[in-house]
Amino acid sequence: MPFCTEDPNVRNDWLTIGAARALDGHTPKRPWHTRLLDNSLMAWRDTGGKASVQADGVRLPTLERYGYLWVWTGDGPPRPMFELPEFAEPGRRIVDCGGIGVATSGLRVIENFLDMGHFPYIHTGTLGRVPHTEVAPYRTHVDATTGEIWALDCHFFQPQASASAAGGIDAQYRYRVMQPFTAALYKSSPNRPGAQDVIGLFVQPLDDEHVIAHVLLVYYEDQLSDASMIAFQHMIFGQDKPILESQRPRRLPLSGPLEAHMRCDLASTTYRRWLRQRGMRFGVHTEETP
Amino acid sequence: MIRLYDYELSGNCYKLRLLLHWLGLSYERIPVDFHPGREHRSARFLQHINPLGQLPVLADGDFLLRDAQACLVYLASRYDPGQQWYPDDARTRGRITLWLATADDLTRSVAAARQHYSFAMDADIARCDALAHATLRLMDDTLAEQQASTRQWLAGTKLPSIADIACFPYAALASEARIDLRRYPALQRWIHAMRHQSGFIAMPGILDPAL
Numbered sequence: 001m002p003f004c005t006e007d008p009n010v011r012n013d014w015l016t017i018g019a020a021r022a023l024d025g026h027t028p029k030r031p032w033h034t035r036l037l038d039n040s041l042m043a044w045r046d047t048g049g050k051a052s053v054q055a056d057g058v059r060l061p062t063l064e065r066y067g068y069l070w071v072w073t074g075d076g077p078p079r080p081m082f083e084l085p086e087f088a089e090p091g092r093r094i095v096d097c098g099g100i101g102v103a104t105s106g107l108r109v110i111e112n113f114l115d116m117g118h119f120p121y122i123h124t125g126t127l128g129r130v131p132h133t134e135v136a137p138y139r140t141h142v143d144a145t146t147g148e149i150w151a152l153d154c155h156f157f158q159p160q161a162s163a164s165a166a167g168g169i170d171a172q173y174r175y176r177v178m179q180p181f182t183a184a185l186y187k188s189s190p191n192r193p194g195a196q197d198v199i200g201l202f203v204q205p206l207d208d209e210h211v212i213a214h215v216l217l218v219y220y221e222d223q224l225s226d227a228s229m230i231a232f233q234h235m236i237f238g239q240d241k242p243i244l245e246s247q248r249p250r251r252l253p254l255s256g257p258l259e260a261h262m263r264c265d266l267a268s269t270t271y272r273r274w275l276r277q278r279g280m281r282f283g284v285h286t287e288e289t290p
Numbered sequence: 291m292i293r294l295y296d297y298e299l300s301g302n303c304y305k306l307r308l309l310l311h312w313l314g315l316s317y318e319r320i321p322v323d324f325h326p327g328r329e330h331r332s333a334r335f336l337q338h339i340n341p342l343g344q345l346p347v348l349a350d351g352d353f354l355l356r357d358a359q360a361c362l363v364y365l366a367s368r369y370d371p372g373q374q375w376y377p378d379d380a381r382t383r384g385r386i387t388l389w390l391a392t393a394d395d396l397t398r399s400v401a402a403a404r405q406h407y408s409f410a411m412d413a414d415i416a417r418c419d420a421l422a423h424a425t426l427r428l429m430d431d432t433l434a435e436q437q438a439s440t441r442q443w444l445a446g447t448k449l450p451s452i453a454d455i456a457c458f459p460y461a462a463l464a465s466e467a468r469i470d471l472r473r474y475p476a477l478q479r480w481i482h483a484m485r486h487q488s489g490f491i492a493m494p495g496i497l498d499p500a501l
Contacts, residue, residue: 103468239494
């Protein structure tokens, strides 16, 4: 079965298929199964421990990086993986929060991740609280070397910014979009003043309108259990999920007057323009979308 | 001290949080890494907490109790002297017990399908859908009759009982199992009424009406 899109923005990109530990105990005779771009994938560890991923009987270029498996489905030579140097920084704690299925376009999942405006209404009491609803001005730019989007100087009042936060803070944020389906958030670490914790959002596109959203924490945190840190992230993501699944169209519109934009949506506007300039088609709503 | 072995996105854990909150009981939440860690299937959990590897589990002092419905019965029997939640009446308790069993049908159907779509767990979706619709149809028919009287709640009570709490989470989370509730109007009125009870608390996927 072929992959369901030829869009080079997807095919010529590193796509995640989940946490590397999913392969534990899986061999060529007993492979692990998952899906990507409406195709079935089989994966396992070779006797040497190397991860192998196969689609349609063909091995895909595969990388194990940041605790995750990444595959390249394009014809050309794979380009370098994006950098996440914080992953290897001493003193940081790595916690994989796993993947959660969402019935919408992966582009909407990333766009929602970039949006601070919904915090007081959807994540009431944790990431925001009415009447602290104003998104202060911030700036965005596209890095000329890497092509990544950065949103800088973001800050937002948060009653409980993370599982270990003891009280409300004006949380400092930076957002980063490395690839159309891969983003990261850098936010003030409650446990290490001046430092930033990192949350990676790695979206595995199952098709145009279904994804598995994987969340990775790269934190300064030595008190809480993994289960407590995961519970907090699942609470946040579980609140976003019904909102994401109720949005119509499921695919993200990139042009026309379908959805109006405001100043507070600068990161979203930048993301949509960045996708449009790349000629993104997969996961995008067009007049021809069925 | 009451402790709850809890997972944030579990509707069965949420029903205990809901009753504990309505009873005004303070308790300690012990988060269990249900996904992705499958901590509820770890040797330590199976040996010391619940041999069935299921959540929630309630610990009240040295009394350990598994099974969400059993925990509802225990909490209401022990901590609700006014007997709103588990009235001491033979017919009412008969009907409540019937709906506690129905709650297990919702777990086998709606919750199983929701875990399939959310956590990529194996499930026979056709069987889940069939059982879910049969169960929701039964609830809708019953509620339509009750709502024509002053005894509008599932077990024919004037106020919500643990029958309503037991069946509420996975009925309200049906959309996450890709089940459309539009064909169950009485059930939708009941969900609305539950959410608007004084002191209601939400969970991810079930909105607080105040928002």
